[in-house]
Amino acid sequence: MKRTTKILAVLASFGFVLTLAAPILAAQLKSPGTVKTALRLLVQVSNDFKRQIANKNFARVPHEYMEYTEAADALRSAIKDEPADFKAKVETRLKAAVAAAKTVSDMSGNTTDADKLAAEHAKAVTAMNSVFDLFPADLRPDPNAPPPGRGAKKN
Amino acid sequence: MKVRITGPGAGCTPHDTLAEVMNFNGLFLAPLSRRRLLFGSLIIPLALVGCGRKRTSSGQQIVDLFIESDGDFLAFRPDTLTCPSGALVRLTFHHAGQFLSALHNWVLVSPHQMEAVDKDVEKTDGIISKDDSRVIAAVPMCGKGETVMTQFTAPPPGDYPFFCSTPGHAVDMNGILHVTE
Numbered sequence: 285m286k287r288t289t290k291i292l293a294v295l296a297s298f299g300f301v302l303t304l305a306a307p308i309l310a311a312q313l314k315s316p317g318t319v320k321t322a323l324r325l326l327v328q329v330s331n332d333f334k335r336q337i338a339n340k341n342f343a344r345v346p347h348e349y350m351e352y353t354e355a356a357d358a359l360r361s362a363i364k365d366e367p368a369d370f371k372a373k374v375e376t377r378l379k380a381a382v383a384a385a386k387t388v389s390d391m392s393g394n395t396t397d398a399d400k401l402a403a404e405h406a407k408a409v410t411a412m413n414s415v416f417d418l419f420p421a422d423l424r425p426d427p428n429a430p431p432p433g434r435g436a437k438k439n
Numbered sequence: 440m441k442v443r444i445t446g447p448g449a450g451c452t453p454h455d456t457l458a459e460v461m462n463f464n465g466l467f468l469a470p471l472s473r474r475r476l477l478f479g480s481l482i483i484p485l486a487l488v489g490c491g492r493k494r495t496s497s498g499q500q501i502v503d504l505f506i507e508s509d510g511d512f513l514a515f516r517p518d519t520l521t522c523p524s525g526a527l528v529r530l531t532f533h534h535a536g537q538f539l540s541a542l543h544n545w546v547l548v549s550p551h552q553m554e555a556v557d558k559d560v561e562k563t564d565g566i567i568s569k570d571d572s573r574v575i576a577a578v579p580m581c582g583k584g585e586t587v588m589t590q591f592t593a594p595p596p597g598d599y600p601f602f603c604s605t606p607g608h609a610v611d612m613n614g615i616l617h618v619t620e
Contacts, residue, residue, distance in 0.1 A: 325511055325538060332513075335607045341561060344606050351539045358511075358538040 313423070314365045320423045322359035326381075326412055327425045329355050333388065333408075337401045342392045345401075349389035356382050359415075370418075377415045384408035500526040502593070507533035508543050508612070511583075513603070515545075518614035520601075522593045529590045530576070536583035543603045546577040547591070547616055553600040557609040565604040575599065593618050 313319050333348040356378055363371055385408045391401055416424045493501040502522045509516045516535070522528050532545040544565070548556050552573040560567060567577045576591035595618065602613040 321510070322538075328511075328513060329539070332607050335610070339561070339607070341606055351541055354539050 318362040325355035345392035381411040513611035
């Protein structure tokens with residue numbers, strides 16, 4: 285009898301540990317490195333978008349939008365092996381972020397008002413951040429982090 | 440064959456074959472002792488490095504440099520290069536991107552000219568004019584996976600900035616060529 289109780293206790297504690305670990309395991313992505321790269325690319329292109337607007341280089345804005353869609357595709361590819369419900373959540377928010385970026389791109393053909401474009405770009409950044417919210421904090425890029433290269437101009 | 444090594448590969452000529460270099464001092468003709476093994480493991484890499492230094496028929500030193508984009512990120516890898524003044528530099532640039540269609544290049548300019556050149560080429564979508572006297576060397580724009588080359592004579596000693604001239608890239612994608620005596 286005592287032995288059965290012991291076995292049951294061991295099994296119960298094992299089950300308890302598994303229950304606790306399940307959300308942690310679920311939060312783990314299959315290709316975290318690739319996901320991190322794709323998220324960083326989205327930030328990089330978004331920052332480049334912002335820079336072209338600030339420099340009033342409006343002709344480059346549609347090109348930045350194209351790169352943004354490529355970075356979005358990189359993220360889709362990075363999560364292709366994740367569960368369907370997670371992919372669906374990401375896709376919904378990613379579509380909204382890409383649509384917001386397209387609005388900036390389309391506007392750049394009709395206006396030369398950098399402030400107006402910057403305000404629209406800020407909305408696109410908010411949409412992009414809602415995509416990032418779906419990923420573990422350690423994979424989310426820090427928009428204020430220095431770029432991987434030398435960063436500031438060394439003239 | 441006599442080989443005098445006083446520095447990394449000094450004394451080697453481009454005509455020395457690998458076998459000749461490895462064979463010196465009977466290193467591979469006698470049974471390997473621990474001392475010989477240690478000596479060989481230290482000397483052979485030095486000798487091989489030295490033999491990478493070539494010269495033109497006129498005696499000008501040839502230096503091969505390689506640089507690439509940091510994948511799709513706006514950065515060079517490595518972001519500092521070194522060569523001696525007067526050398527014929529053969530530089531290979533590789534666009535290591537996989538996802539983005541952004542074009543990259545490598546442009547070397549005179550000190551303190553990067554910002555001005557970068558600003559000027561915004562109008563030409565980053566295309567560098569061959570007549571721009573501030574530009575020392577440049578490779579053409581290339582897309583992901585492409586590799587391009589250029590060659591130039593290294594300028595007088597000093598630090599020379601290089602950057603990618605695609606509009607908006609130079610602020611992050613830049614580096615320094617250290618030209619030594």
